[in-house]
Amino acid sequence: MSPTPNPRVLYAKVPGPGLLVAGEHLVYDPAPTIDLDEPLRGGFLTKTLLLSPEPFMRERLRDPAILTYSTPMVVGQPLVGFGLVQVLRSEKEGVTAGDYMYGFTPWEHYTVQPYVDARFDFAGANYPSYTFDMDSLVLQPVPDPLGAFPWSRLTSVLGTPGLTAFVGLESVAPDMKSGQTVYVSSGASGVGSMVVQLCKSKGLRVIASASSDSKADYIRTLGADVAFNYKTTSVGSALAEHGPLDYYWDNVCGQQLEQAIQNMALNGVILACGAISEYNTPAEDCYGVKTLALVFKRRLRIQGFLVSDGMPTLLPRFLAEVPVLLAQGKLKSEEQLFVGLEKGIEAFLSLYDGTSKAKPVVVVDAAYA
Amino acid sequence: MSPTPNPRVLYAKVPGPGLLVAGEHLVYDPAPTIDLDEPLRGGFLTKTLLLSPEPFMRERLRDPAILTYSTPMVVGQPLVGFGLVQVLRSEKEGVTAGDYMYGFTPWEHYTVQPYVDARFDFAGANYPSYTFDMDSLVLQPVPDPLGAFPWSRLTSVLGTPGLTAFVGLESVAPDMKSGQTVYVSSGASGVGSMVVQLCKSKGLRVIASASSDSKADYIRTLGADVAFNYKTTSVGSALAEHGPLDYYWDNVCGQQLEQAIQNMALNGVILACGAISEYNTPAEDCYGVKTLALVFKRRLRIQGFLVSDGMPTLLPRFLAEVPVLLAQGKLKSEEQLFVGLEKGIEAFLSLYDGTSKAKPVVVVDAAYA
CATH class of the missing domain: 3.40.50.720 (NAD(P)-binding Rossmann-like Domain)
Incomplete structure (x- = not known):
C-alpha cells in the first residue's frame, strides 16, 4: 500500500521550567508517513480517535536526570498520553480489528502497538522507588457506549x-x-x-x-x-x-x-x-x-x-459504577473539543495558560467529536 | 499563722509576636504572701516542687481574641504549666497530705487547689471546636520514684x-x-x-x-x-x-x-x-x-x-512502661536545673532564645534538685 500521512505532535526539545513554547519544545509535524500494511511483529495497528491533554504530562517533559515521581518522555518522539484508539489490524491474541482501547498512546494518527520508540527505558534507568513507569499504562479494551454518552467522557469523568x-x-x-x-x-x-x-x-x-x-x-x-x-x-x-x-x-x-x-x-x-x-x-x-x-x-x-496506587483495587468498582451513572445522566461533564491533531499543542497548553474553558480533548478523528 | 512569702512568676502583660521580655511580659514577683492555714473550701493546699517550662506555653500568652488550639493564660495571674507539687493539707476525698501530684499548677510557691484565678473561663468563651481547654489538665497523683530516678524526669521523658x-x-x-x-x-x-x-x-x-x-x-x-x-x-x-x-x-x-x-x-x-x-x-x-x-x-x-488527643487511650501504657525503663536505666535524660523560682523566667525563655542546654526545669524546692 502507498504511504499514508501520519502527522504527530513531536516532543522536540527539553524545556526548562516555565511555560512550553509551541514550535520550540512541542512541534506539530505533518510530514511522517506510515505503511498501513507494515509488519506488526505480533502487535496491533491502531488509529487514534481522541487524545487527552492532562496536567501531569508537563512533569514528564524534563531532563531525564531530574528525578521525580514520573518517568520522562523521550525527546525526538511524539508526546505520549491517555487516549482512545481503534484497532485496525492485530496479530495479538485477544485484540481484534474494530476493538476500542483506552490507555497510553503516542500523539500521532496511526501507531503500531505497543509503541516502542516513545517508551522511556525505565528498567535501564537507576530511578528511585517513588518513580512510576508511566509507559506501563498500556492500552486496555473499552466498551462502545453505543450513544449512551459521548466517547469524549473518556478524557474526563470516565477516564x-x-x-x-x-x-x-x-x-x-x-x-x-x-x-x-x-x-x-x-x-x-x-x-x-x-x-x-x-x-x-x-x-x-x-x-x-x-x-x-x-x-x-x-x-x-x-x-x-x-x-x-x-x-x-x-x-x-x-x-x-x-x-x-x-x-x-x-x-x-x-x-x-x-x-x-x-x-x-x-x-x-x-x-x-x-x-x-x-x-x-x-x-x-x-x-x-x-x-x-x-x-x-x-x-x-x-x-x-x-x-496509579489505587488502580488495582478501585478500577473494577469505577468501571462498574461510573458508566452507569453517565448513562443515567447522573454525572455531568463538559469537554472543550479541539478538532484535529494540529490543535493538539494549543489544547495541551490551554491547561497551563488559563485559556481552557473546560477539560480539553483533542479530537483526532472528527467522527468521534 | 503569720503570712508566709508566696513568690510567683506573673503573666504581667499580653505580648505581641516576638520574644517575650523579662520584667515586662513576665515578672518575678516576690511580694505575695499566703496564710498556710487559710480555708481550703473543699480543696487542698500544695507546695510547688518542680515546674516544667515547655514550648507550647508561648502560644497561651496572647490576646484571648486570637483563636488557636489552646486556651489563653490569664493576664495578671501567675503562669500556669505542668509541675510537681506535694500536698500539705487536704479537704478533698482521695487527696492526702504528703501526696505527690503532677499536672497543671500556677508558677508560685503555694497554691490552694484547684487554682481558680489563673483559670481561663473556657465555658464562657465562644471558642472553636479545635480549642483545647488547657486548664483541664488537672493534678493527678504520682508515685514517689524512691530514688530509682530523679523527680526531674517528670519534666522530660516521664512527663x-x-x-x-x-x-x-x-x-x-x-x-x-x-x-x-x-x-x-x-x-x-x-x-x-x-x-x-x-x-x-x-x-x-x-x-x-x-x-x-x-x-x-x-x-x-x-x-x-x-x-x-x-x-x-x-x-x-x-x-x-x-x-x-x-x-x-x-x-x-x-x-x-x-x-x-x-x-x-x-x-x-x-x-x-x-x-x-x-x-x-x-x-x-x-x-x-x-x-x-x-x-x-x-x-x-x-x-x-x-x-491530649492520645491521653485517654495511651496514658495507662505510658505510665506502666516508662517508669520501669527509667528505673532500669534504659531511658536517658538530662535536665538543665534552674534552682529557685526567681530563675523561672530565664528557664522559660531559654526554650526560645537558643540558650537552653537541655530540657529546662525550675527547681522551686531545692530538696528536689
Whole structure:
C-alpha cells in the first residue's frame, strides 16, 4: 500500500521550567508517513480517535536526570498520553480489528502497538522507588457506549481524571459524611469536576473555584453549593465566609493550599492530588506556604496519592459504577473539543495558560467529536 | 499563722509576636504572701516542687481574641504549666497530705487547689471546636520514684514531653519498622530526646539535630546514629547524605520541614508535633515552605496531633512502661536545673532564645534538685 500521512505532535526539545513554547519544545509535524500494511511483529495497528491533554504530562517533559515521581518522555518522539484508539489490524491474541482501547498512546494518527520508540527505558534507568513507569499504562479494551454518552467522557469523568477523583476519595477519605464541607480547587478541571459531583452525591456541602466566571458557572451546574473565580475573589475571604473545611481537595498547591489550611476545621483532611500552580515554575519561585503550624494545632492530615496506587483495587468498582451513572445522566461533564491533531499543542497548553474553558480533548478523528 | 512569702512568676502583660521580655511580659514577683492555714473550701493546699517550662506555653500568652488550639493564660495571674507539687493539707476525698501530684499548677510557691484565678473561663468563651481547654489538665497523683530516678524526669521523658513522643509514635506511626530511617528535629528537647530513644528501641536508624554542638553530642549519647548542629551544618545536605527519610518528627516547622519534605522516601510520614521556629514569629514572617508538591509526588502523609488527643487511650501504657525503663536505666535524660523560682523566667525563655542546654526545669524546692 502507498504511504499514508501520519502527522504527530513531536516532543522536540527539553524545556526548562516555565511555560512550553509551541514550535520550540512541542512541534506539530505533518510530514511522517506510515505503511498501513507494515509488519506488526505480533502487535496491533491502531488509529487514534481522541487524545487527552492532562496536567501531569508537563512533569514528564524534563531532563531525564531530574528525578521525580514520573518517568520522562523521550525527546525526538511524539508526546505520549491517555487516549482512545481503534484497532485496525492485530496479530495479538485477544485484540481484534474494530476493538476500542483506552490507555497510553503516542500523539500521532496511526501507531503500531505497543509503541516502542516513545517508551522511556525505565528498567535501564537507576530511578528511585517513588518513580512510576508511566509507559506501563498500556492500552486496555473499552466498551462502545453505543450513544449512551459521548466517547469524549473518556478524557474526563470516565477516564483517568475521573478515576483520580474516585481513587482519591475512596482511598484517602472513605469516611466522608453527609453535611461535611469540602473545598475543591480547579473545580472545573477533569479531576475537579468529578470530585465536585462525587462529593455532592455523598451529601457534602461543596465549595469550588476556577480561573474564570464561566468555569464557576459550570461548577454550579455540577451541583456545587458555592463556586467562585479565584482570580477576582479572594480565596481566603471566600473560605473564611463559607468554611471551615472538613476536607480540601488540592489540585493546585501554593497559595490556595496556604489559604485552605488557614480555614480547615479540627481533624480536617487535605487530599494532595496535584500542584498545577507549580508545574511550570522553577523550584525557587514556588509559593512558600506559611500556615503549616496549623497542621498540628488543628490535628490536620495532608495525604498525597497517585491514581496509579489505587488502580488495582478501585478500577473494577469505577468501571462498574461510573458508566452507569453517565448513562443515567447522573454525572455531568463538559469537554472543550479541539478538532484535529494540529490543535493538539494549543489544547495541551490551554491547561497551563488559563485559556481552557473546560477539560480539553483533542479530537483526532472528527467522527468521534 | 503569720503570712508566709508566696513568690510567683506573673503573666504581667499580653505580648505581641516576638520574644517575650523579662520584667515586662513576665515578672518575678516576690511580694505575695499566703496564710498556710487559710480555708481550703473543699480543696487542698500544695507546695510547688518542680515546674516544667515547655514550648507550647508561648502560644497561651496572647490576646484571648486570637483563636488557636489552646486556651489563653490569664493576664495578671501567675503562669500556669505542668509541675510537681506535694500536698500539705487536704479537704478533698482521695487527696492526702504528703501526696505527690503532677499536672497543671500556677508558677508560685503555694497554691490552694484547684487554682481558680489563673483559670481561663473556657465555658464562657465562644471558642472553636479545635480549642483545647488547657486548664483541664488537672493534678493527678504520682508515685514517689524512691530514688530509682530523679523527680526531674517528670519534666522530660516521664512527663508530658515524653508522653507526647509516646502518643505521637503510637498513634500516627504504629507501623514503624526496624531498619527504617527517621529524622528528629529539636532532638535534644524534652520531646525530641524521647523520640530519639523510642525510635532506637524500635530498631530505626535515627538522624537528629539541635542548635549546638554540645546538644548534638548529647543526642549521640541517646543512641542517635547521626546528630548534627543545624546552625553550622546544612539540614538539606545532611538529610541528602543520610536520607531518604521514612519518617520525620517535626518539632520546628518552617525551613527544616521544607528540607525534610525534600528528602522523604516514597510513602513517607511526617509527624507534625510542634513549630518552635514560629512561636515567636508574626504570621506574615513565618518561613514559606516551597516543597509541598512533593507530598503527592511521593505520596507522603503529614499528620498533626496533640498529646491530649492520645491521653485517654495511651496514658495507662505510658505510665506502666516508662517508669520501669527509667528505673532500669534504659531511658536517658538530662535536665538543665534552674534552682529557685526567681530563675523561672530565664528557664522559660531559654526554650526560645537558643540558650537552653537541655530540657529546662525550675527547681522551686531545692530538696528536689
